[in-house]
Amino acid sequence: MAKIAFIGLGNMGGPMAANLCKAQHHVTAFDLSDSALAAAVEKGAHKAASAAEAVKDAEIVVTMLPAGKHVREVYEKDVLPNVAKGALLIDCSTIDVDSARHVAGLAQKAGLEMIDAPVSGGVGGATAGTLTFMVGGSDADFAKARPILEKMGRNIVHAGGSGNGQAAKICNNMILGISMIAVSEGFMLGKRLGLDAQKLFDVVSTASGSCWSLINYCPVPGPVPASPANRDYQAGFTAAMMLKDLLLAQQASAGAGAATPLGAEAAQLFSLYVNAGNSAKDFSGIIKMLDGK
Numbered sequence: 001m002a003k004i005a006f007i008g009l010g011n012m013g014g015p016m017a018a019n020l021c022k023a024q025h026h027v028t029a030f031d032l033s034d035s036a037l038a039a040a041v042e043k044g045a046h047k048a049a050s051a052a053e054a055v056k057d058a059e060i061v062v063t064m065l066p067a068g069k070h071v072r073e074v075y076e077k078d079v080l081p082n083v084a085k086g087a088l089l090i091d092c093s094t095i096d097v098d099s100a101r102h103v104a105g106l107a108q109k110a111g112l113e114m115i116d117a118p119v120s121g122g123v124g125g126a127t128a129g130t131l132t133f134m135v136g137g138s139d140a141d142f143a144k145a146r147p148i149l150e151k152m153g154r155n156i157v158h159a160g161g162s163g164n165g166q167a168a169k170i171c172n173n174m175i176l177g178i179s180m181i182a183v184s185e186g187f188m189l190g191k192r193l194g195l196d197a198q199k200l201f202d203v204v205s206t207a208s209g210s211c212w213s214l215i216n217y218c219p220v221p222g223p224v225p226a227s228p229a230n231r232d233y234q235a236g237f238t239a240a241m242m243l244k245d246l247l248l249a250q251q252a253s254a255g256a257g258a259a260t261p262l263g264a265e266a267a268q269l270f271s272l273y274v275n276a277g278n279s280a281k282d283f284s285g286i287i288k289m290l291d292g293k
């Protein structure tokens, strides 16, 4: 049983912390939201009055915060000045690679170990404990974190040094955003050519155009019963989250001098979709906008 501080108990962090409690770890939790904190306490966590208090006696610190600015702030103000020497710091938030490397550098200067470990799998995966973790950090820190991450996820991949977990996450989600638009365009063209959606699915799902966005998350109702298209694009993975990740990918592309023209176009299209009042809709709902609705 490890003493774990968990900061950020939202849609993802709440169920992740609950799985650590279920695995008999001693979890001390903090969130700015009273209701998120109360829900975590109900699942077995111990309530802290602040992030600083939560990390005081922790052997492991896990953070699951919205964006890079929150991660920088929480680590600079609360975690690094208060955590005990020898503690392992695990940031699971999806943030920009620069912030991840900056905070890990500060941790190293303070004599602390830190990894970035963003996730894929959504709220369903967080609840079921089947997340995929993409980890950036040293071999030793990865080995130390692994047993903790295994209580929250099923696939744990060491992607390389500091920041590489975030790099893997944004590359994956850029591919996902682009492929969802590609599949949507295919179905819209098919419809206008008189093709039945199920027939098109039957062909493409066994042909060279097949991909995850089609097979698991088909953006038209019918072919894949579990996809959000069958429940009026209720998220799922929100369009706002997809836009956030596509913008992170663009920021990273600019910094790294990588040409990602389709990623840029996908970010523009998701901006239009989000700005039309669809931020809380599932990202696959972009097919409606592409259909002119």
Ligand code: NAD
Binding pocket: 007, 008, 009, 010, 011, 012, 013, 030, 031, 032, 033, 036, 051, 064, 065, 066, 067, 070, 073, 074, 092, 093, 094, 095, 119, 120, 121, 122, 123, 236, 237, 238, 241, 244
């Ligand atoms: P969320 O907004 O539901 O939760 C974030 C929580 O952090 C909130 O409860 C908020 O009160 C808390 N918080 C913010 N600032 C804080 C601070 N200074 N101190 C303490 N608590 C603070 O977001 P989420 O959906 O849980 O996502 C968290 C992260 O996971 C994001 O980086 C997101 O991109 C990533 N992610 C989300 C999903 C998803 O499907 N929701 C999937 C993969 C990755």
